[in-house]
Structures are given as C-alpha cells and as structure tokens.
Amino acid sequence: MGMLNNNSKSKMTSTDAEYQLNHSEFIVLGLIAEGPSHAYQLNEKIKERGMRDWTSIGKSSVYRVIKSLRKEGYADRWIEEVDNRVIKVYQITEKGLKTLKKHVYEVLKSFYGRNDEDFYVAFSMLPLLSKEKQIEALNYSIENMKIHITELKQMLEENSQMPLNVTGLFIHPIEILKTDIKFLEWVLEQIKKGKGSAVPKDYINQEKKEK
Structure with a gap:
C-alpha cells in the first residue's frame, strides 16, 4: 500500500564499499566526530541528550560499536593515564568523517515520512553538511514525499468504496x-537564513569543513 514503515535498524549500503554504517555505528561515529572521547563520555552524552528515547542505542553497544569503527578505519584510538587509570580515547579519522557526512546526506535525502530513527540521528548532525548540501538533501526528500502523497491519493481514490x-x-x-513536508519546508527556511550552521558547543572544535 506504500504505507509508512520502520526500517531504521537495517544497514544502509551504497555502491561505494566504504559507505556502510548501521544505526548504532551512525550514532557513535557522530558523537566521536564532535571531539576525542572515551567510551564513558560517549555514554554520558547519549544519556544527557536523551538519545535512548529516540534511538536504539544500548549502553553496552557503545563498546562493541567502537571496536567495529576502529576495524573499519573510521576511528583511531590512543591511551591516556588519568589518576593512575588507563583510559582509551577515540577520535574520528578522515575516512570516518567522509563516510559520516555521506551517510548524513543520504539519510536526509532518502527520508519520506517513515518512522525512521536514522532520520533523527542525521538531523542532529545537520551542521556537518554545507548549506548547499543541506538544501539539496531536504529538497530531494520533500519532492519524494510529494510524489508519494500523489501515489497514495490515487490508491485512496481507487479504494474509495472500501470500509x-x-x-x-x-x-x-x-x-x-x-x-x-511542512516541517522540512520550515527547516529549509531556517537554513536559508543561515541557521543551519548553528552547532552544539562540542562541534566548535571540529574544524574540518565540508569541501
């Protein structure tokens, strides 16, 4: 019927073999992109931002996901000693940042009204994209949703006598x-006013910009 569905937990793939992030990897890589962090800090950010209310990331998942991100070359690690304790600190790599930006763009672009947890994650990382990429992705999403509405209205008309x-x-x-659509059109207006570049304090240290 072309109705809304939830496929946020499925793995998004692309013809680019480098571009493969599942839901949990998407969240953790985005948090690491804000600045070097250890696993406890990542879990604290998730808790403080209430992310477990709108994502499917578990507390124990962070450690497993970090291991996966390092294996793929998306994150680096080094060791620090604090108060006689050894702490592992993680930082996003150039490869990881490139992959993350691409994933944010693709998720925003492909959103068309699904109950999609990845959309909320991507939207929270909107400042990673240039103004042009933000507008491009959201315009594409809006046009797809308008097409989908037309299709649904046609099916409704064909089934108008049904209960x-x-x-x-x-x-x-x-x-x-x-x-x-109304929400995304409002977002576009804000972006065009320059508000899409407003970033969380953590992102201020992220000096790598969209090329």
Whole structure:
C-alpha cells in the first residue's frame, strides 16, 4: 500500500564499499566526530541528550560499536593515564568523517515520512553538511514525499468504496507526509537564513569543513 514503515535498524549500503554504517555505528561515529572521547563520555552524552528515547542505542553497544569503527578505519584510538587509570580515547579519522557526512546526506535525502530513527540521528548532525548540501538533501526528500502523497491519493481514490479500516490506512500516511513536508519546508527556511550552521558547543572544535 506504500504505507509508512520502520526500517531504521537495517544497514544502509551504497555502491561505494566504504559507505556502510548501521544505526548504532551512525550514532557513535557522530558523537566521536564532535571531539576525542572515551567510551564513558560517549555514554554520558547519549544519556544527557536523551538519545535512548529516540534511538536504539544500548549502553553496552557503545563498546562493541567502537571496536567495529576502529576495524573499519573510521576511528583511531590512543591511551591516556588519568589518576593512575588507563583510559582509551577515540577520535574520528578522515575516512570516518567522509563516510559520516555521506551517510548524513543520504539519510536526509532518502527520508519520506517513515518512522525512521536514522532520520533523527542525521538531523542532529545537520551542521556537518554545507548549506548547499543541506538544501539539496531536504529538497530531494520533500519532492519524494510529494510524489508519494500523489501515489497514495490515487490508491485512496481507487479504494474509495472500501470500509474505514482500509481507507484510513491511506489517509493516515498522507496526513503524516503533509506534516513532514511542512516541517522540512520550515527547516529549509531556517537554513536559508543561515541557521543551519548553528552547532552544539562540542562541534566548535571540529574544524574540518565540508569541501
């Protein structure tokens, strides 16, 4: 029926073999991109920002994900000694930053009203993209949603004589898509006013810019 679905936990792939991040990797790599951090700090950021309310990242997942990111060459590690304790500090690599930016762009671009946890993660990393890339990705998303609304309306018309429990399954996603379009159009207005570059304090130290 073309209705909304939740595929946020599936792995996003691309023809570029370097570009493969699952949901948890996406979250952790984004946090590391804000600046060098150890695993405890990453878990604290997740807790402070209430990220477990809108993502599927578990506390123990962070350690496993970091190992995966290092294996793929997306993160580096070094050892520090603090108060006689050995602490492992992680930092994003150039390869990791390139992959992260691409993933943020692709998730925003492909969003069309699904209940997609990755969209919230990508939106939280919006400042990683240039103004042009932000506008390009969101415009693409809006156009796709408009096409999807047209398709759903056509199916609704074809099934107009069906009972409420059938027609409602078309009407509901149509209304959700309208709301999402309205939101993204507002976001675009803010970006064009220069507000898309407003970044969290942690990102101030992130001097690598979109080329």
